[in-house]
Amino acid sequence: MIELKHSGLPLFLDETSHIMTPGGSLRMGGYSRKEAGAMKGLLMDESSLESQAGEPFYDVYRDIAFEKDKALLEEHQYRYDITIVMPGLIGGECKKTSGHYHGWTPEKTTTYAEVYEVVKGTALYVLQKSMNFDDKDPENVRVDDLILVTVPEGRTLLVPPGYGHCSVNIGEGPLVFSNLAYVPCPIHYDPVRYCHGMGAYICRTPEGIRFRCNDRYKELPKARFAAVKDEPEFGIREGLPVYKSFCENPGAFDFLAHPDAYTDRIMQMLVPCEDLIQL
Numbered sequence: 001m002i003e004l005k006h007s008g009l010p011l012f013l014d015e016t017s018h019i020m021t022p023g024g025s026l027r028m029g030g031y032s033r034k035e036a037g038a039m040k041g042l043l044m045d046e047s048s049l050e051s052q053a054g055e056p057f058y059d060v061y062r063d064i065a066f067e068k069d070k071a072l073l074e075e076h077q078y079r080y081d082i083t084i085v086m087p088g089l090i091g092g093e094c095k096k097t098s099g100h101y102h103g104w105t106p107e108k109t110t111t112y113a114e115v116y117e118v119v120k121g122t123a124l125y126v127l128q129k130s131m132n133f134d135d136k137d138p139e140n141v142r143v144d145d146l147i148l149v150t151v152p153e154g155r156t157l158l159v160p161p162g163y164g165h166c167s168v169n170i171g172e173g174p175l176v177f178s179n180l181a182y183v184p185c186p187i188h189y190d191p192v193r194y195c196h197g198m199g200a201y202i203c204r205t206p207e208g209i210r211f212r213c214n215d216r217y218k219e220l221p222k223a224r225f226a227a228v229k230d231e232p233e234f235g236i237r238e239g240l241p242v243y244k245s246f247c248e249n250p251g252a253f254d255f256l257a258h259p260d261a262y263t264d265r266i267m268q269m270l271v272p273c274e275d276l277i278q279l
């Protein structure tokens, strides 16, 4: 067992099974597993899917909190979850989550943001902006921006309002990340599934991590590449776990419930970095 120290919580990971267990008085609300077979229709190359169908792809542990903090999370309508994306490849592609868009705020001016903190391993987040992701005809969905963000262990990404997202494990071992999400936010999976995944597939080759554009999207913009930086005003500081930061200063996370006023500053937390090579 290894302790997932970057979470700041008593969470322990079995190094063989990659199953996580809470310690002390920490509680979890739910657990679900997605196997490779359930990713059908979302992968770059599904020729080996049948033989790998039962392989674990990712596990989600929902509603993690100490009893004493539950009222604070409920008051703000936030939920803290952990996702573990398994190591390994399928058809040359790194294992990943399904990918989704968040729903609109009541004003319908933008969609909700989210906090992703890499607790163990290395993540690459595919972010794609679409302001008509919920068009009745999915053929009309337009992607206006495509950003591939690499996030190392211990660092945190704020998913900007308006951006669909998917989490990819680009490390050697399991990828463990936490998310702090606004509970009333609707989640839309269908527009991603219609296009057979996000705008970019992330692959591991003998030469390193590469990306391939998904040609089911019409007029995909040129991918941009980014790293993350801290924003103490949003409670995001290296070395300060997100759970602890929220409990100490919940007001800093107002951008989750009211994203409109914060979009520009969230975008500024993405800083350009070296390009990935395209396949």
Ligand SMILES: [Fe+2]
Residues within 6 Å of the ligand: 100, 102, 114, 165
């Ligand atoms: Fe999300």
